Amino acid sequence: MDKTYNNKAWLLVIPVFLLVAISAIIPIMTVVNYSVQDTFGNNQFFWAGTEWFEDVLNSERFWDALGRNVLFSFIILSIEIPLGIAIALAMPKKGPWVPVCLVLMALPLLIPWNVVGTIWQIFGRADIGLLGHTLDSIGINYNYTANVFDAWVTIIVMDVWHWTSLVVLLCYAGLVSIPEAYYQAARIDGASRWSVFRFIQLPKMRGVLIIAFLLRFMDSFMIYTEPFVLTGGGPGNSTTFMSIDLVKQAIGQFDLGPAAAMSLIYQLIVLLVCYVFFTVMSNVGAEKPEQGVED
Amino acid sequence: MLELKNISKKVGNSFHIKDVSLTMEKGSLNVLLGPTLSGKTTLMRLMAGLDRPTEGDVLMNGGSVLGLPVQKRNVAMVYQQFINYPAMTVYENIASPMRVAGIDSETIDRRVLQAAELMKLKPYLDRTPLNLSGGQQQRTALARALVKDAELVLLDEPLANLDYKLREELRVELPKIFAETGAIFVYATTEPQEALLLGGQTATLHEGQVTQFADTIDVYNRPGDLLTAQTFSDPPMNVIPVEKRGPKFFAGDHSVDAPSNISGLRDGSYKVGVRPHHASLSKPKSKALAIDGTISTTEITGSESFIHLNADQTNLVALMHGVHRVNVGDDASLYMEQSKFFVFDANEKLISAPKQAGA
Numbered sequence: 001m002d003k004t005y006n007n008k009a010w011l012l013v014i015p016v017f018l019l020v021a022i023s024a025i026i027p028i029m030t031v032v033n034y035s036v037q038d039t040f041g042n043n044q045f046f047w048a049g050t051e052w053f054e055d056v057l058n059s060e061r062f063w064d065a066l067g068r069n070v071l072f073s074f075i076i077l078s079i080e081i082p083l084g085i086a087i088a089l090a091m092p093k094k095g096p097w098v099p100v101c102l103v104l105m106a107l108p109l110l111i112p113w114n115v116v117g118t119i120w121q122i123f124g125r126a127d128i129g130l131l132g133h134t135l136d137s138i139g140i141n142y143n144y145t146a147n148v149f150d151a152w153v154t155i156i157v158m159d160v161w162h163w164t165s166l167v168v169l170l171c172y173a174g175l176v177s178i179p180e181a182y183y184q185a186a187r188i189d190g191a192s193r194w195s196v197f198r199f200i201q202l203p204k205m206r207g208v209l210i211i212a213f214l215l216r217f218m219d220s221f222m223i224y225t226e227p228f229v230l231t232g233g234g235p236g237n238s239t240t241f242m243s244i245d246l247v248k249q250a251i252g253q254f255d256l257g258p259a260a261a262m263s264l265i266y267q268l269i270v271l272l273v274c275y276v277f278f279t280v281m282s283n284v285g286a287e288k289p290e291q292g293v294e295d
Numbered sequence: 296m297l298e299l300k301n302i303s304k305k306v307g308n309s310f311h312i313k314d315v316s317l318t319m320e321k322g323s324l325n326v327l328l329g330p331t332l333s334g335k336t337t338l339m340r341l342m343a344g345l346d347r348p349t350e351g352d353v354l355m356n357g358g359s360v361l362g363l364p365v366q367k368r369n370v371a372m373v374y375q376q377f378i379n380y381p382a383m384t385v386y387e388n389i390a391s392p393m394r395v396a397g398i399d400s401e402t403i404d405r406r407v408l409q410a411a412e413l414m415k416l417k418p419y420l421d422r423t424p425l426n427l428s429g430g431q432q433q434r435t436a437l438a439r440a441l442v443k444d445a446e447l448v449l450l451d452e453p454l455a456n457l458d459y460k461l462r463e464e465l466r467v468e469l470p471k472i473f474a475e476t477g478a479i480f481v482y483a484t485t486e487p488q489e490a491l492l493l494g495g496q497t498a499t500l501h502e503g504q505v506t507q508f509a510d511t512i513d514v515y516n517r518p519g520d521l522l523t524a525q526t527f528s529d530p531p532m533n534v535i536p537v538e539k540r541g542p543k544f545f546a547g548d549h550s551v552d553a554p555s556n557i558s559g560l561r562d563g564s565y566k567v568g569v570r571p572h573h574a575s576l577s578k579p580k581s582k583a584l585a586i587d588g589t590i591s592t593t594e595i596t597g598s599e600s601f602i603h604l605n606a607d608q609t610n611l612v613a614l615m616h617g618v619h620r621v622n623v624g625d626d627a628s629l630y631m632e633q634s635k636f637f638v639f640d641a642n643e644k645l646i647s648a649p650k651q652a653g654a
C-alpha cells in the first residue's frame with residue numbers, strides 16, 4: 001500500500017522544535033562541548049577528551065559536595081513527606097476553614113528562594129534577629145556562620161518552611177478525592193484510625209505522593225539559593241552543595257571544562273534517581289494482572 | 296428482627312426522613328423503592344447506625360441499639376460505587392472484616408474460599424481491585440459483606456453502576472445467596488422493575504416518608520395512594536382527573552362506565568391512574584376512556600414504543616408493543632382500559648384497583 005506523504009507536517013513541528021532547541025538542546029550541547037575541551041583564553045580551545053570527567057570523578061571536592069547533597073535531600077524528604085501528610089490529614093475537608101487553610105498553605109510557595117533565604121538569615125542573626133537573639137538570651141549558642149550544625153539546621157528549617165506546603169497541597173488533593181463511602185465502609189468494618197490511613201488513605205494518595213516525592217527530591221537536590229544567601233557555602237565548605245560548587249568553579253575560577261563535566265554528571269544523577277524512584281514507586285502495589293486469566 | 300420506631304432525621308430545617316416506622320423480620324428481603332433523593336440512603340445510614348435519628352428509636356431483636364456504634368452492630372453494607380481496599384488483594388479484601396473481628400486464619404481461609412466460589416472470584420483472589428472489571432469489583436464488595444455473617448445486610452443500589460447483562464445476572468443470584476445467611480436483607484433501588492424481580496417486601500419512599508410497606512406484589516397491585524402508585528410505576532403512571540356523574544366517569548368530551556364496585560359512590564372529582572402499558576393508540580375491544588391530545592414525543596426501544604401525548608391538563612404516556620410509526624404533532628386519542636383503572640378519591644387514597652392481578 002502506498003503511503004501518503006504530507007510535508008506540511010514539518011511546518012507544524014518547526015515551532016516546537018525551535019523552542020526545544022533554544023531552551024534545551026543548544027544549552028546542553030554547549031555544555032557538552034565545554035566538557036571535552038580545554039581553553040587558555042583568547043577563545044582558543046583544545047581537545048581534552050574525557051580528562052575533565054576523570055578529574056571530577058577523582059576529586060575529593062566533588063564527592064564531598066555530592067555527599068552533602070544526598071544527605072540534604074534525604075533529610076528534607078524524610079521530614080517534609082511525613083509532615084506534609086500529617087498536616088494534610090489534619091486539615092478540614094469541608095466548611096469555611098478550607099479556603100483559609102489552603103491560602104495559608106499556598107503562601108510560602110509564592111515567596112522567591114532568595115527572599116526566604118534573606119528572611120531566615122536576618123531572623124537568625126544574634127544581634128538583630130528575633131530567633132537568634134532569643135536563642136542567645138536563653139543560653140543556646142546559636143550561630144550559623146560559625147557552627148556547621150547550626151548552618152545545616154537553618155537551611156533545613158528554611159526548606160521545610162518553604163516547601164512542606166507543596167506536599168500538603170498535593171496530599172490534600174489526594175485525600176479529598178476519596179469518596180465518603182470508603183470511610184463509611186471502614187467504619188462498618190470496624191477498622192481503626194490507623195487501618196483507615198494505612199489501607200485507604202495511603203494507597204489512594206500513592207499517585208500524588210510519587211509526584212511530591214519526585215518534585216521535592218529534584219528541588220532539594222538542586223539547592224542553591226538558601227545556602228548561598230545564608231553563608232555562601234560556609235562555614236568552611238560545610239554547606240557547599242554541588243550547585244554552589246559548580247558556580248564557584250565555573251564563574252569564580254572560570255574552569256569551564258571541569259564545571260561542564262560536573263554539571264553533566266549532576267544531571268545524569270538526577271535523571272537516574274528520578275527514573276529509579278518513579279519506576280519503583282509506580283510499581284509498588286500495582287502489579288499487572290497475570291496473562292491468560294480473563295473473564 | 297429490626298424495628299424502626301417513628302424515626303426522623305432532620306438536617307437544618309428540612310426532614311430527610313420523617314416519621315418512618317418499619318419492622319423487618321430475620322431472613323426477610325426488604326426493598327426500599329423510591330426516586331433519587333427520596334431518602335433511601337439516609338434511611339440505610341440510620342439502620343446501620345452511621346447516623347443517629349433526630350427522633351425515634353431503632354431496635355434490634357427487641358433492644359434499642361441507638362447507643363451502639365456502627366462497628367458493634369454487626370451490619371454489612373454494599374454501595375453503588377465499588378468500595379474495596381485499593382492496596383489489598385481480593386483475598387485480603389474479603390478477609391478484612393474477619394481479621395478485624397479476630398477470627399482464626401483457618402476459618403477465614405475456609406470462608407473466603409467459600410464466598411469467592413459463590414461470587415465466582417476464585418481465579419482473581421491474588422489481584423488487587425484495580426485490576427478487576429467493575430462487576431468483579433462489586434462482587435468482591437458483596438463477598439466481603441457475605442463473609443461477615445452480619446445480622447443486617449444493607450445494599451444501596453449495588454447494581455446501578457454495572458452494565459445491563461451483569462445486573463440481570465446478579466439480580467437473580469443475590470437474593471438466593473443472601474437468603475441462605477438468614478440475615479435481614481435491605482435493598483435500595485430506584486427501579487420498580489428491580490423491586491418486582493427481587494420480590495420480598497417493598498417500602499415505597501417519597502420525600503423521606505414511607506408511603507406503603509407490604510409484600511412487593513401487593514404494593515404493586517394495590518398501591519395505597521397515588522404517590523405509591525406513581526413511585527411504583529416506570530414509566531410513570533398516567534393520572535387523569537375525572538368527574539363522576541351517576542355510573543359514569545367524564546373526562547373532556549369522553550366518558551366511560553365507572554368500575555362497578557364504586558358506581559354507587561357519590562358524584563364528584565376522582566383521579567384515575569392507568570399504567571402506560573394499558574394505554575393504547577388503538578381502540579381496545581373492552582371498555583376504555585379516550586383522551587384527546589397531540590403527540591409530543593415517541594421513543595422506540597427495541598420491540599416497544601413509548602408514545603407521549605400532550606392532553607388538556609396532563610401529559611400521558613402509552614407503552615405499546617411493536618414499532619409504530621407516529622408523527623410528532625399529530626392529533627390523536629389515547630385509550631385507557633377501564634378494567635385496569637386505579638381509582639383514587641379526592642385525598643388521593645386508593646378506592647378501587649383492577650380486579651384481575653397483573654395490572
